[in-house]
Amino acid sequence: MIRHVLLIKFKEYSEVSEIVKLKSLFESMPEKVEGVVSVEWGVNDSPEGKNKGYTHSVLMTFTDENGRQNYLPHPEHEALKDVFRPLIEDIIVFDYQA
Template sequence: MIRHILLIKFKESSSTTEIDKLKGLFESMPEKVEGVESVEWGINDSPEGKNQGYTHSVLMTFSNEAGRQNYLPHVEHEALKQVFRPLLEDIIVFDYTF
């Protein structure tokens, strides 16, 4: 299995409505894309203050490398990026196999 972690910093102009729409798109990926096992969406609530402006996270689990390779060029991923990119200030992407 592969974990795909996104740490997200949204533009200040991004509205709650837009971010909620994006959350729904991410959470629908397991039903739409073969190989996406699960998606978790989170908002930073660490008291340490070390998030460097990154406020949200997405944790996706792919069943295997074929699942990741299916997701990356998938039409549903492309549609998600069309909503995501205008809201995005910065992002960190980190994958690992377990």
């Protein structure tokens, strides 16, 4: 399995309704894209104050490399990015083998 971790810093003016829409799009990926096993959406609640402005995370799990390669160019991923890009100030993407 491959874990795909996103740490997200939204622009200050991002509408809550757009962030909620984005969350729904991410959470629908396992039903829409073969090879996406699961998606977790989280909001930072660490008391340490070391998040450097990153407020949200997404943890996606792919079945394997084929699953990841199916997702990256997939039309559903492209549609998600159309909603996502205008909202983000910065993002960290980190993948690893589980």
